[in-house]
Amino acid sequence: MRRETKLIHQISGCGETGAISTPIYQTSTFVQDAPGVNRGYDYARSNNPTRAALESLIAELEGGSNGYAFASGLAAVDAVVKLLSAGDHIVAVDDIYGGSYRSFTHIYEKLGIEVSYVDTSDPVNVAEAIRENTKLVWLESPTNPTLKVSDISAICEIAHRRNALVVVDNTFASPILQRPIEFGADIIIHSATKYLAGHSDVIAGLVVTKTPELGEQIKFVQNATGGILGPFDSWLTIRGIETADLRVRKQSESALKIARWLQSQPEVDIVNYPGLVTHPNHEVAKKQQEAFGGVISFSLVDDTQDAAIEFVTKTELFQLAESLGGVKSLLCHPATMTHKSTPREHRLQAGIHESTVRLSVGIEAAEDLIEDLQNTFVSLQKSEPCLEKA
Structure with missing residues (x-):
């Protein structure tokens, strides 16, 4: 099935009622059949059917194993950085989104996470910046706002040889134009506010992981810290993706x-x-x-x-x-x-x-x-x- 068809038919609406649009499950909790026995959902912070539909859709579009929806693009960034510990190091693109730079500089560095900024359009710069404690190589391609492009395949080879994961902020290209997992990336981030939702009417962030193991780690952070996307905003994002x-x-x-x-x-x-x-x-x-x-x-x-x-x-x-x-x-x-x-x-x-x-x-x-x-x-x-x- 071609990608533009998947955009429309990956999510099927509601079989019980025949509704062609994905239902909005505007509920905070779910009735359980017995203590600890539920029908797949217990509390909306942990999971929600509307959000789950969006998460499944973005994982499919990016070719990843798992997708997760957050309250904003920066909430998605925050969830990924929380995979790290004090003393870990990030190699980041120099022309990085200002909000990411602000978080890296004023929040994560204060918590003991080091960040080095290099021009990642030359893979040599990445290779020279990686240290023993480097855990993430953080790319935007194209970058914001100078539209630099990094060779994702080449950088993934370099990073993986040094046991570092590669994170690609794919906001500017979107999965319509570029799918970084196909080039070796481990984690993809989107400010879904932008091209995916596409109508300037919602704030949303998405994370896609290459493997289920990474997905479980992001899911833990999502549930533990609670920066989730609500059901109505999830529905708006789904609606936007259908025309992306x-x-x-x-x-x-x-x-x-x-x-x-x-x-x-x-x-x-x-x-x-x-x-x-x-x-x-x-x-x-x-x-x-x-x-x-x-x-x-x-x-x-x-x-x-x-x-x-x-x-x-x-x-x-x-x-x-x-x-x-x-x-x-x-x-x-x-x-x-x-x-x-x-x-x-x-x-x-x-x-x-x-x-x-x-x-x-x-x-x-x-x-x-x-x-x-x-x-x-x-x-x-x-x-x-x-x-x-x-």
């Missing part, structure tokens, strides 16, 4: 058109998009991904926060907001928004410039989105002639 193939492929197609157009604009300095042949990791992305996703980032010739902030506040169809992956196009200024908690020196080293703008391309007509950007550049030219390339 249509949305993500449309967004990827439009993003490629917009990225190519941005390259021709005199106000633009750097365009980051894996689908461009000029992208340094383009060939790796072609190997790993079926398309290149709906996120683009670019920097202005006038590499100042003021120039970027003026730009992001003048667009009309691209609306200024946190998040990405929804049906409506969004944009943000990472340095003052998504990556504000990341120190400026670290941001610059990772390639996040003062003027970097991140676009999340929705499902609007690409031509209308390009016109919106063009109108914004025209407006900037009138007020800031210095934005044009010499």
Whole structure:
């Protein structure tokens, strides 16, 4: 069965009533037949039929053994890091999501977990950073927001030789475009808020494990710490996943058109998009991904926060907001928004410039989105002639 068909028919609704939509089991507890004897469910923190349906669906889509749904993407991150102990070490991608960086720096390092940040687009950097106490190699591919791509297969070989697990945050690609377990990854994380749910109406996180043994460990953390996804939000995420193939492929197609157009604009300095042949990791992305996703980032010739902030506040169809992956196009200024908690020196080293703008391309007509950007550049030219390339 092809993947787009599985999206629709992996979950069958309710056989007892004929309901074609997955039922929402909005209950906190379940009646037991006798003490300790139940019908598969006893308390909704431990399990819930709606959440279980979502967890089964994401495991199937990613080709993993088990899936687990959490209250947010960061709750999913938290559950994975809780597999570690004080004294353990993580090798993490340098261009990491700001929320993950904040958690690593201000929470886990305080608890004795060490983190080293490297440019994982070169596997050699990963090999050199792994220590005897390294337990996890933490990838985002593509990264947020500079769209670096890491060779997952090569890094898995390196990490596994050193007895480290590989975690891939697959939020930007989604299982529609990339399935890291097929390349050797051990754990996959999603902020399902983004492309999977896809309508900017739910906060959710997902974890998929390669093996049942890892799954049991994540399940223990999920039940013990309680950061679960509720039944209604699970249902919203299922509903979003059913249309993910249509949305993500449309967004990827439009993003490629917009990225190519941005390259021709005199106000633009750097365009980051894996689908461009000029992208340094383009060939790796072609190997790993079926398309290149709906996120683009670019920097202005006038590499100042003021120039970027003026730009992001003048667009009309691209609306200024946190998040990405929804049906409506969004944009943000990472340095003052998504990556504000990341120190400026670290941001610059990772390639996040003062003027970097991140676009999340929705499902609007690409031509209308390009016109919106063009109108914004025209407006900037009138007020800031210095934005044009010499």
